[in-house]
Amino acid sequence: PKRVLPEHFKSYTGVWVFIEHERGHAHPVSWELLGKGRQLADSLGVTLAGVILGGTDDGVRALTDEAIAYGADRCYLMQSEVLADYRNQPYTAGMTTLVNTYQPEVLLLGATTQGRDLAGSVATTLLTGLTADCTGLEIDMSDRSLLSSRPTFGGSLMCTIVNLATRPQMATVRPRVMPMPERDATRSGEVVTHALDLTEDSVVTKLVDFIPDARADKPQLAFADFIVSGGRGLGKPENFDKVFDLAKVLGAEVGASRPAVHAGWVDPERQVGQSGKTVRPKFYLAAGISGAVQHRVGMEGADVIAAINLDAKAPIFDVANYALVGNALELLPALRDAFERRLAA
Amino acid sequence: MHIAVCIKQVPDSAQIRVHPVTNTIMRQGVPAIVNPFDLFALEEALRTKDQSGAHITVLTMGPPQAEDALRKCLSYGADRAILITDKVFSGADTLATSYVLASALRTLDAQQPLDLIFTGKQTIDGDTAQVGPGIAIRLGYQLLTYVSAIRDLDADARQIFVERRAEGGVQVLQSTLPAVITMLEGANEMRFADMPGMFRAARQEVERWDREAAGIEDIKQVGLKGSPTAVAQVFGPKPRAVKAVRIEGETPAAQAEAFVERLFADFPQLE
Ligand SMILES: Cc1cc2nc3c(=O)[nH]c(=O)nc-3n(C[C@H](O)[C@H](O)[C@H](O)COP(=O)(O)OP(=O)(O)OC[C@H]3O[C@@H](n4cnc5c(N)ncnc54)[C@H](O)[C@@H]3O)c2cc1C
Ligand SMILES: Cc1cc2nc3c(=O)[nH]c(=O)nc-3n(C[C@H](O)[C@H](O)[C@H](O)COP(=O)(O)OP(=O)(O)OC[C@H]3O[C@@H](n4cnc5c(N)ncnc54)[C@H](O)[C@@H]3O)c2cc1C
Numbered sequence: 108p109k110r111v112l113p114e115h116f117k118s119y120t121g122v123w124v125f126i127e128h129e130r131g132h133a134h135p136v137s138w139e140l141l142g143k144g145r146q147l148a149d150s151l152g153v154t155l156a157g158v159i160l161g162g163t164d165d166g167v168r169a170l171t172d173e174a175i176a177y178g179a180d181r182c183y184l185m186q187s188e189v190l191a192d193y194r195n196q197p198y199t200a201g202m203t204t205l206v207n208t209y210q211p212e213v214l215l216l217g218a219t220t221q222g223r224d225l226a227g228s229v230a231t232t233l234l235t236g237l238t239a240d241c242t243g244l245e246i247d248m249s250d251r252s253l254l255s256s257r258p259t260f261g262g263s264l265m266c267t268i269v270n271l272a273t274r275p276q277m278a279t280v281r282p283r284v285m286p287m288p289e290r291d292a293t294r295s296g297e298v299v300t301h302a303l304d305l306t307e308d309s310v311v312t313k314l315v316d317f318i319p320d321a322r323a324d325k326p327q328l329a330f331a332d333f334i335v336s337g338g339r340g341l342g343k344p345e346n347f348d349k350v351f352d353l354a355k356v357l358g359a360e361v362g363a364s365r366p367a368v369h370a371g372w373v374d375p376e377r378q379v380g381q382s383g384k385t386v387r388p389k390f391y392l393a394a395g396i397s398g399a400v401q402h403r404v405g406m407e408g409a410d411v412i413a414a415i416n417l418d419a420k421a422p423i424f425d426v427a428n429y430a431l432v433g434n435a436l437e438l439l440p441a442l443r444d445a446f447e448r449r450l451a452a
Numbered sequence: 453m454h455i456a457v458c459i460k461q462v463p464d465s466a467q468i469r470v471h472p473v474t475n476t477i478m479r480q481g482v483p484a485i486v487n488p489f490d491l492f493a494l495e496e497a498l499r500t501k502d503q504s505g506a507h508i509t510v511l512t513m514g515p516p517q518a519e520d521a522l523r524k525c526l527s528y529g530a531d532r533a534i535l536i537t538d539k540v541f542s543g544a545d546t547l548a549t550s551y552v553l554a555s556a557l558r559t560l561d562a563q564q565p566l567d568l569i570f571t572g573k574q575t576i577d578g579d580t581a582q583v584g585p586g587i588a589i590r591l592g593y594q595l596l597t598y599v600s601a602i603r604d605l606d607a608d609a610r611q612i613f614v615e616r617r618a619e620g621g622v623q624v625l626q627s628t629l630p631a632v633i634t635m636l637e638g639a640n641e642m643r644f645a646d647m648p649g650m651f652r653a654a655r656q657e658v659e660r661w662d663r664e665a666a667g668i669e670d671i672k673q674v675g676l677k678g679s680p681t682a683v684a685q686v687f688g689p690k691p692r693a694v695k696a697v698r699i700e701g702e703t704p705a706a707q708a709e710a711f712v713e714r715l716f717a718d719f720p721q722l723e
Contacts, residue, residue, distance in 0.1 A: 315625065390719075
């Protein structure tokens with residue numbers, strides 16, 4: 108059901124990635140998006156730009172070098188005291204100014220609390236379409252439009268969403284969905300600076316305090332190299348101990364499917380999938396997980412996948428490198444022993 | 453104080469089944485519920501009402517059967533319910549949805565000035581988290597997303613302090629009313645509806661607003677027509693290039709041993 112692109116949108120060209128940072132730390136999703144953005148820009152034969160909004164310190168300016176090293180040809184840099192901390196109003200004003208001035212055809216943002224807050228506001232201000240939480244982005248070469256894919260509700264299906272009648276075509280992508288590109292410090296690019304026409308007196312919401320997370324006790328699933336996950340097939344909370352026991356031997360993090368989290372068996376921070384975390388470990392083991400599409404989109408980026416399931420036809424085996432058909436309650440302890448022996452040797 | 457809570461009726465995902473042969477969703481007989489995330493928004497509004505008194509209006513844009521979801525909210529203690537329903541609203545994406553909701557909220561505000569609008573963090577079906585920001589931008593209200601706690605609310609001073617979940621920490625923000633708050637899950641625990649509440653909800657009128665009553669000015673901005681995004685294709689997930697190697701064994705121990713052997717032979721870098 109594509110519509111004809113109105114004439115005035117045809118001047119919109121180039122792929123943009125919003126470079127997200129909080130308190131001087133760039134969010135890695137920004138570099139992941141530059142990796143994807145590079146492919147899209149190359150298919151279209153246009154430039155890839157990183158968009159950086161922030162305070163007036165050198166740390167913010169230094170993000171332009173990073174963005175170029177990760178694949179940007181150009182950076183749009185907007186620095187102002189008003190942008191020192193993320194707040195919706197000045198960031199929306201800044202981003203919409205840049206879009207209206209330089210007119211990109213594609214604008215990608217991370218699906219983080221910051222990226223989603225900004226994307227929804229910018230899209231509404233510009234009256235353009237926005238696709239949420241995409242797991243795939245491609246160009247339809249027949250009309251140069253962006254094809255954004257995301258899981259559809261409830262089933263094991265995906266849908267492709269297009270936005271042909273407005274520009275820019277906006278999409279958010281969650282962290283760890285796209286692979287991290289190589290960093291190349293020898294790349295060069297241009298920096299375009301643009302001033303923000305907004306003073307602090309006209310910004311209504313004020314940041315009073317920032318309480319950093321005490322990271323130590325939270326599971327760091329998204330960046331784990333080894334993950335052992337359990338699902339509803341484990342039957343009861345006590346059986347999850349077998350997952351933790353194996354994880355301990357492997358130095359792995361523990362993940363879970365949504366039903367295991369909803370049943371209260373494990374902490375919500377451990378949920379892998381569409382409404383949980385996306386992970387890209389070197390090794391992922393799924394025990395008692397059927398392999399619904401909402402779980403798959405969270406873990407299919409893993410290098411090596413093994414699955415344990417009683418049912419030889421379980422869809423999880425479609426994404427696995429190794430299929431262990433059998434009872435997880437027996438296989439998990441057996442694997443713990445086998446890995447322990449092997450790793451001790 | 454006047455608080456509006458936007459809610460959406462969604463299919464109960466816990467009861468959705470996928471057809472084993474055709475792989476399609478079987479929606480028949482799946483009960484509809486209030487979007488679970490919206491209950492945190494409603495509860496926060498009800499707490500404000502308990503503490504300092506407030507009139508709570510719940511509203512939804514949806515088909516006629518969405519009335520059930522509104523009645524549920526009335527039973528918890530909301531005072532007024534509005535179902536924004538019209539054939540022309542169907543097929544809306546988030547841009548068109550926020551246009552209709554913002555129009556209705558403007559109409560509501562003209563009847564009784566609004567101080568706060570609550571939405572959930574996101575829905576469990578569309579799952580975009582885009583409608584809250586859309587409403588705030590269209591109304592020109594302050595937007596406070598992912599709010600985990602309201603620290604202080606002073607309606608007379610038109611001031612509010614909230615804690616907002618950010619990347620790597622929590623922002624404490626000071627803002628002004630009117631504001632749109634999208635409430636984070638787990639921020640509170642939903643109360644149970646009591647008997648009198650349920651009886652009152654069953655008797656109470658749920659108002660129906662069509663496009664005219666909702667104050668829609670531009671019909672081109674609603675429904676399918678007003679939606680820049682469109683679903684072009686639905687497809688099954690792509691299978692992996694590799695086919696899974698099946699690991700056999702007489703006993704679980706033998707199977708585990710065989711797996712460990714094979715894994716490190718194929719991927720020595722893992723060890
Ligand atoms: C909007 C939306 C978002 C969602 N987000 C997520 C998400 O983020 N993450 C997520 O995981 N799900 C998500 N889901 C839910 C998803 O659709 C599935 O329902 C869920 O992934 C199934 O979890 P499961 O595999 O643990 O359970 P089930 O589907 O019940 O599978 C259990 C499996 O265990 C096997 N089994 C049983 N006993 C044993 C045994 N003793 N040993 C070995 N195997 C055994 C069974 O054969 C079966 O394959 C979402 C759904 C929706 C609608
Ligand atoms: C599989 C699927 C994918 C979709 N993908 C996209 C997409 O990428 N981009 C897009 O623009 N649209 C998309 N849509 C359409 C979108 O779901 C609808 O526009 C929907 O009306 C609102 O979006 P949401 O459910 O994501 O709500 P969210 O933005 O997640 O909802 C946030 C909050 O807004 C309030 N709210 C939401 N809808 C209503 C309502 N009807 N009445 C009252 N309050 C409400 C609730 O408080 C809710 O908690 C998709 C729909 C489906 C089924």
